[in-house]
Amino acid sequence: MHKLLNDSPGEKIMLLGNEAIARGAIEAGVAFSTTYPGTPSSEISLNLFQMSQETDLYFEYSTNEKVALEVAAAAANSGRRTFCMMKHGGLNVAADPLMTLAYVGVTGGMVILTADDPSMFSSQNEQDNRYYAKFGNLPMLEPSSVPEAKEMIKYAFDLSEQLSQPVLLRTTTRINHSNAFVTFGDIKPRKTKGEFVREPSRCVTVPAVARQLHAKVLEKMGKAQSIGETSELNLIEGSGKFGIITNGVSFHYAQDAVKDLGIEDNTKILRLGFSNPMPEKLIKDFLKDCEKVLVIEEGEPFMEEAVKAFAQEDGIIIPIKGKSEELFSRLYEYDPAMVREKTALFFGVDYTPSKSLENADVPEIPMRPPNLCSGCSHRATFYEVKQAGKDMD
Helix, strand or coil: CCCHHHHCCCCEEEEEEEHHHHHHHHCCCCCCECCCCCCCCHEEEEEEEEHHHCCEEEEEEEHHHHHHHHHHHHHHCCCCCEEEEECCHHHHCHHHHHHHHHHHCCCCCCEEEECCCCCCCCCCCCCCCCHHHHHHHCECCCCCHHHHHHHHHHHHHHHHHHHHHEEEEEEEEHHHHHHHECCCCCCCCCCCCCCCCCCCHHHCCHHHHHHHHHHHHHHHHHHHHHHCCCCCCCEEEEECCEEEECCCCCHHHHHHHHHHHHCCCHHEEECCCEEEEHHHHHHHHHHHCCCEEEEEEECCHHHHCCCCCCCCHHHCCCECCCCCCCCCCCCCCCHHHHEEEEEEHCCCCCCCCCCCCCCCCCCCCCCCCCCCCCCCCCCHHHHHHHCCCCCCC
């Protein structure tokens, strides 16, 4: 039996982030899953495929991400819990049906995982897919750890059914490819037989229908914002005049920085795990007691821009910083040392960085040229093109 199928609540097991996400989907009772695999999300697909060979879980490696989303949307509108996963660039391919699916909604829980790749370890760009949530009027959740990723996907399915709306689950490489102990929970029984009910007034998005659906999706997002204001995924730690607003894996870097710098008694942290729509009231209340606020987020200034707008609306005039030449870059992945250094700089705390290890005598690591992944269907195509092009110079 596949290790992620063990019905042993309370068991602790070391899992890769992507394995934990796959287990979370199983515990949520996912019945239908589709993907076009891409790192850093690929191991989710692999594990779900393997489990589909032993169970009645439906799994499909689709032709591309657009097809994966369309097939999953059909299942989700037949009342089944459906999981569609892809890397961040894949959501570009799936964007056409995604935008209209937000209007149509779903009748069964649907989670769409987008695995972002700060530092582009295996990607062609470093796009920040939080903007898809705002652009498409879709709720978005962001885990900060491997165990939380498992639990968050279960929350995402429940939220999706509560709103009758797909939910975006955004991970990053550091979550997908880290290992941690995870505690197994109960496995919800899968319901694999669906029923599609014809609803032209919802599913056929001609202009007259789409105009009404746009109003409805905005109502859903208003409901989502109300849920986010009190959601356990948006949490505040500590108290004091220094404020930090953060998300994802940066939350733990911020926790470590506050502790290492000895400013626990004067610093509070707001972690946004339910990041779209932004919890406006929660953020404004958080800002009112602060003298200055640091926003720590990899990628684009998604939260920073919203936080500054909320502060302006309420006449809160305090320094709010995040992306700048002196502080955090829009480039690449962050690390604990960087967050510690920039936190000390912003809050005016004395800090001497530790010395780097001397590595002058360490031989240079030989470069390894990139290769197409083992098992990738494009390898055969690439080989045939190379063979056909021989002697054509």
